[in-house]
Amino acid sequence: MGAASCEDEELEFKLVFGEEKEAPPLGAGGSGEELDSEDAPSCCRLALGEPPAPIGIPRPPPPRPGMHSPPPRPAPSPGTWESQPARSVRLGGPGGGAGGAGGGRVLECPSIRITSISPTPDPPAALEDNPDAWGDGSPRDYPPPEGFGGYREAGGQSRGAFFSPSPGSSSLSSWSFFSDASDEAALYAACDEVESELNEAASRFGLGSPLPSPRASPRPWTPEDPWSLYGPSPGGRGPEDSWLLLSAPGPTPASPRPASPCGKRRYSSSGTPSSASPALSRRGSLGEEGPEPPPPPPLPLARDPGSPGPFDYVGAPPAESIPQKTRRTSSEQAVVLPRSEEPAPCNGKLPSGAEESVAPSGGPQKEVAGMDYLVVPSPLAWSKARIGGHSPIFRTSALPPLDWPLPSQYEQLELRIEVQPRAHHRAHYETEGSRGAVKAAPGGHPVVKLLGYSEKPLTLQMFIGTADERNLRPHAFYQVHRITGKMVATASYEAVVSGTKVLEMTLLPENNMAANIDCAGILKLRNSDIELRKGETDIGRKNTRVRLVFRVHVPQGGGKVVSVQTASVPIECYGKLQWEEEAMVNRLQSNEVTLTLTVPEYSNKRVSRPVQVYFYVSNGRRKRSPTQSFKFLPVICKEEPLPDSSLRGFPSASGPPFGTDMDFSPPRPPYPSYPHEDPAYEAPYLSEGFGYGTPPLYPQTGPPPSYRPGLRMFPESGGATGCARPPPVSFLPRPFPSDPYGGRGSSFPLGLPFPPPAPFRPPLPGSPPLEAPFPSQSGVHPLPAEGYNEVGPGYGPGEGASEQEKSRGGYSSGFRDSVPIQGITLEEVSEIIGRDLSGFPAPPGEDPPA
DNA sequence: CGCCTGGAATTAGTT
């Protein structure tokens, strides 16, 4: 719903609206729907939840590899993981050494070769591997890409072009993969995994092109960072030593990725030069890019000595069009694995210095330098490792890859997103100027904090991850973009890890180990550029949601670190709102403390899931209140609390830490203001288990202590439902007349909950019910208070419920298609709007855009 | 002048 505005008068928003100027995330709401469509894979949901352990990861079904990179394997020490090198090695192209520029091939191997990055510029050994090994002709063998745009490349390639799992959407299967399958499954999976992993590994290599991002600034801080590993000190990558370079094989054909959400679409099939083809594309992806700087020098890896980065910037990735293989082979290929991500411990051998030490940065090329070959652990081992819940402890030398799931909390450590980003952020294309940093819903920017540690500065890594139901992993179509400028107070620098741009910031004890993420924008890569990459199975179309993923490696002594990660709520990156309507304010029923308006009906009446929509109150000018949200729910949801609700949020299942969050436990604000709460969103996301670690803060609305997350009320029944607070909202289903006050849809007063929460108001007589008015539908009964779960299985009936319940026979039929349901958490509404509004003369109402 | 933004115009991909 759009914002309702009163043009007549200007409202005083001080109270209501924070000062925030930012536009409300309108589009966000849409997600719900999309989810529906997209969610596809029912399988997705994981039930697993291993607690803290990162592992909550489900095993992938045989078919698809779920992980891109091999999961870290358990280290000798109990509870410790070593990241493994990609199994595939890229064969050096021409000279293997140098970056294997030539199309190195990837070998599949049982054994992996890892090269630690040596300070020396040597080309990565890995590259050299025999190409043959990979006879598969997998994409891995690619000619060196040339002129790619850095980002794309980075993203693409690295992401593994091939390897990397599809960003997103696709995925159906992924989950299945991970599921903790039983042993058998495990085995099964193992095989697949192996491949996948290999692929991943390969991808990583590929990545390497350093991001050329011009902007990447030298690392600001770091120096002290204990973990120099990561970030080598600015100047040096020393640590890199520890980093390993891997060359990975292309994705095996066999292990196809999960189908993209929609099924990956093919651009003109055979590579038609359809527009898609980069080269041809009008946009000139290729063309443009082509011109771009040639692939990085042979020794890609090396970042400039000058440019320090924890992660290496790998040489710029080759053009998208180029087969990944190519890219990889090129010098670029030699990717340095950042300590964490990619590093595979070499034969056990850690890269020198790898461990905690900060390795001086050796030459950039270190990565390449000597790679050791590792014996590849048996698939099973890997599988299990993944599956099993293990502590997120890794060797400093072998940090977990970006696609490796990690818990947000471990023992006393917890990486929490104190302030969540807005649910909508328009990403910019390379052809556009920056669209700024991601903002927080309440205004300002997201804030991430590490709890349980304050000894010394640590490096906080951030990258753009997927937001689908599959495992959280770097998003192929989006990259983090470093924002600089006078308005940016947080020092950061870009690094490329395995083809994924990573923004690194410092968490300082003096700042309570918190970082204000005001330096992170989101870059959109052209779908065609990414999709053309060999090995890339994901499609970019409609794959526009991302999450900000934060990771930190906390030194534990003994060369070990605890890696914790958390992901933000999903962020819709398409500028475009799916739905937006302006709600009409019913002045007659509005007063100083209550704003009554008619809620427009949701555009898509067939949603099967709850759709969270956002709204804000505008004074008709530029003043806008902070964005608030509520959900349109399929009727069914209300009625049935999913039994599994708990499950629905995989997260919960996945881990203790998560569980809570997922459920949006108390800490969470009751209000819908934030997207993540949105069932739609969450469910899927949650599934991943990790990401959401922390409950977002909802400053604005401050979560009322009293609030029960679980209680959700629908308007009609709503009040009844037992909201802790009776929301003063009433919906009136009405046709949507143009009439200012009459509305179509239901109207509800946004009242100030204050004093006495107004009881829920019954629908107004006049308004024609859209379909079934809630009330009567009464089917709507108060949901069981499970917290959000109530609403659905995970909130909702929506996505979460979907599968499970369906399977159960639950509500599938349940949703009413035709009827748009409007479910709102009264509480939310009340709080959100109500308070603020109080005091207004005749407030304009507004709706949330979907 | 450059960075953001919001929107609209185009073009490509689907149905």
Next chain:
DNA sequence: CGAACTAATTCCAGG
């Protein structure tokens, strides 16, 4: 194969 639509990108203009 073309039309109608939708989504993705590119451009523009205003602040």
